[in-house]
Amino acid sequence: MTIPRGSAQSPKYQRLAADLRRRITAGEFTVDDPLPVEGVLEKQYGVARNTVRLAVDVLVNEGRLVRLQGKGTYLREHPVLDHRVSGPGLLPDQRDCLAAPTEVYTKEAGQAGRELTADFEMLVVRARVDIAERLGLRPGEAIVVRRQLRLMDREPYSIEESHYRAGLAAGTPLMEPDQVDGGDEAVLAALGRTEIGAVDHLVSRMPGPEEAQWFQGGPGVPLLVQTRVTYDGRGPVRVIETRYSADRCRLLYGVGDLGARTALPAPATPVDGARVDAP
Amino acid sequence: MTIPRGSAQSPKYQRLAADLRRRITAGEFTVDDPLPVEGVLEKQYGVARNTVRLAVDVLVNEGRLVRLQGKGTYLREHPVLDHRVSGPGLLPDQRDCLAAPTEVYTKEAGQAGRELTADFEMLVVRARVDIAERLGLRPGEAIVVRRQLRLMDREPYSIEESHYRAGLAAGTPLMEPDQVDGGDEAVLAALGRTEIGAVDHLVSRMPGPEEAQWFQGGPGVPLLVQTRVTYDGRGPVRVIETRYSADRCRLLYGVGDLGARTALPAPATPVDGARVDAP
DNA sequence: TAGTGGTCTAGACCACCAC
DNA sequence: TGGTGGTCTAGACCACTAT
Numbered sequence: 001m002t003i004p005r006g007s008a009q010s011p012k013y014q015r016l017a018a019d020l021r022r023r024i025t026a027g028e029f030t031v032d033d034p035l036p037v038e039g040v041l042e043k044q045y046g047v048a049r050n051t052v053r054l055a056v057d058v059l060v061n062e063g064r065l066v067r068l069q070g071k072g073t074y075l076r077e078h079p080v081l082d083h084r085v086s087g088p089g090l091l092p093d094q095r096d097c098l099a100a101p102t103e104v105y106t107k108e109a110g111q112a113g114r115e116l117t118a119d120f121e122m123l124v125v126r127a128r129v130d131i132a133e134r135l136g137l138r139p140g141e142a143i144v145v146r147r148q149l150r151l152m153d154r155e156p157y158s159i160e161e162s163h164y165r166a167g168l169a170a171g172t173p174l175m176e177p178d179q180v181d182g183g184d185e186a187v188l189a190a191l192g193r194t195e196i197g198a199v200d201h202l203v204s205r206m207p208g209p210e211e212a213q214w215f216q217g218g219p220g221v222p223l224l225v226q227t228r229v230t231y232d233g234r235g236p237v238r239v240i241e242t243r244y245s246a247d248r249c250r251l252l253y254g255v256g257d258l259g260a261r262t263a264l265p266a267p268a269t270p271v272d273g274a275r276v277d278a279p
Numbered sequence: 280m281t282i283p284r285g286s287a288q289s290p291k292y293q294r295l296a297a298d299l300r301r302r303i304t305a306g307e308f309t310v311d312d313p314l315p316v317e318g319v320l321e322k323q324y325g326v327a328r329n330t331v332r333l334a335v336d337v338l339v340n341e342g343r344l345v346r347l348q349g350k351g352t353y354l355r356e357h358p359v360l361d362h363r364v365s366g367p368g369l370l371p372d373q374r375d376c377l378a379a380p381t382e383v384y385t386k387e388a389g390q391a392g393r394e395l396t397a398d399f400e401m402l403v404v405r406a407r408v409d410i411a412e413r414l415g416l417r418p419g420e421a422i423v424v425r426r427q428l429r430l431m432d433r434e435p436y437s438i439e440e441s442h443y444r445a446g447l448a449a450g451t452p453l454m455e456p457d458q459v460d461g462g463d464e465a466v467l468a469a470l471g472r473t474e475i476g477a478v479d480h481l482v483s484r485m486p487g488p489e490e491a492q493w494f495q496g497g498p499g500v501p502l503l504v505q506t507r508v509t510y511d512g513r514g515p516v517r518v519i520e521t522r523y524s525a526d527r528c529r530l531l532y533g534v535g536d537l538g539a540r541t542a543l544p545a546p547a548t549p550v551d552g553a554r555v556d557a558p
Numbered sequence: 559t560a561g562t563g564g565t566c567t568a569g570a571c572c573a574c575c576a577c
Numbered sequence: 578t579g580g581t582g583g584t585c586t587a588g589a590c591c592a593c594t595a596t
Contacts (some may be wrong), residue, residue: 070594222501
């Protein structure tokens with residue numbers, strides 16, 4: 001077998017990648033069986049091994065394939081967990097939409113047939129510039145960070161970090177390295193700082209080296225980063241930064257008036273064909 | 280110069296990548312001057328050229344570097360445009376938050392010192408499975424797609440596609456391959472289908488080949504995909520899918536009661552240090 | 559032990575850009 | 578024209594997984 005001539009000019013490894021992509025979308029490979037090994041592709045297409053690797057690199061960086069040393073190259077699976085970040089009912093006027101306690105997420109995941117667990121940490125650090133700015137502090141001021149490392153089905157899923165002004169957390173259960181019943185918002189409410197509104201910033205980027213190590217996503221899997229600043233009547237209360245492995249979740253927001261539509265429309269089947277392309 | 284021994288076990292190209300990453304964050308290179316050329320790195324670190332390329336590949340796929348053929352390897356710049364997708368004032372009860380006409384975006388970008396332009400297309404296609412499901416249609420049914428290809432400062436920025444049931448668009452200005460004054464929502468309102476609520480799904484993924492070609496982001500730049508289903512009292516009206524080049528924008532949502540906080544908090548300075556890492 | 563992907567080398571030629 | 582990154586080859590040895 002030889003490489004189909006896409007454009008006569010395009011390099012071999014790109015034509016090879018395109019052909020493999022075609023074979024993948026045509027359903028030639030299943031999630032359980034590996035792709036042909038590099039040596040076979042080498043002979044099938046009549047190229048050097050490095051060229052095969054360049055081609056597979058392309059598809060790995062697109063998030064379609066994953067290489068497992070000693071085992072083979074497989075299709076990447078995309079288990080998806082929906083995350084209703086603006087509240088269970090998606091009604092913006094529900095107060096509990098600002099920060100659902102871990103119990104809510106755990107229960108939601110359970111209903112979706114997934115197991116969500118979390119490790120907890122508390123740390124005191126100097127504020128990053130952007131965090132300080134959002135909390136109205138000077139950069140470098142001490143802040144309390146409460147961190148949850150969440151796993152879905154025992155695999156890394158997200159990192160959620162709540163950032164508090166040190167003076168606010170001092171002498172409260174927020175200083176304990178444990179979860180609080182009802183979530184941190186219960187503690188805040190007891191302190192007279194009931195959160196009533198928030199602004200979310202959403203960005204996506206590739207993980208840095210330590211992030212890549214924790215998330216174990218490998219190349220081709222971006223992070224989805226949600227930065228929420230919550231407010232009470234006086235001003236900003238905390239910054240919640242949550243980093244999700246982008247191939248494992250979908251964030252849902254309700255906008256405007258959804259009327260009695262408290263139940264969500266059934267999530268549409270995630271389709272790889274959704275990666276439809278521009279003209 | 281030789282490669283610093285991170286862990287004695289880690290491969291050369293990873294140690295080389297780590298050292299380059301260190302030099303980058305230390306500010307050793309500027310946006311205007313290229314990094315040392317491959318031949319120099321080869322000699323500096325005493326490795327083969329392919330090893331240098333493997334190391335640079337790592338940083339390119341992290342979105343930190345961009346290679347320009349014939350010119351050199353440079354730091355990637357990240358111009359950022361904030362996109363207030365839940366309404367100019369971020370108040371959820373504002374009706375205009377559901378779909379801001381292009382004029383609004385253009386004006387907003389102008390205030391941020393950026394130029395936002397758009398090319399327009401109308402096409403009639405068979406509905407993708409997930410789109411059909413959200414509109415309550417059978418897969419393969421004909422739908423009308425109104426597409427905007429948006430450029431920021433003449434560079435690819437986003438693709439916005441509104442999907443309509445063919446019967447809804449037939450005989451209306453929605454069939455014309457042009458923008459409509461006041462946006463498509465004005466047409467819908469005239470048809471008695473005033474949009475009053477919406478659900479947004481947010482995901483992030485790497486671009487496919489055609490997307491990569493249009494967005495010109497290269498490896499290391501994910502897409503941020505916002506899929507909005509709008510509703511009136513009767514049911515779903517349209518599906519708006521917007522794909523953003525993730526290194527160029529940030530999506531903003533207002534949640535809950537922001538009170539008189541109609542003016543947004545000043546966007547925090549985007550810091551590369553925000554790519555802080557897990558334990 | 560056999561087979562997989564992971565790393566690394568040394569060299570060649572090509573395509574694009576600036577001068 | 579010279580220098581940059583882009584492509585490609587041929588071969589070697591290593592690390593991990595399964596059996």
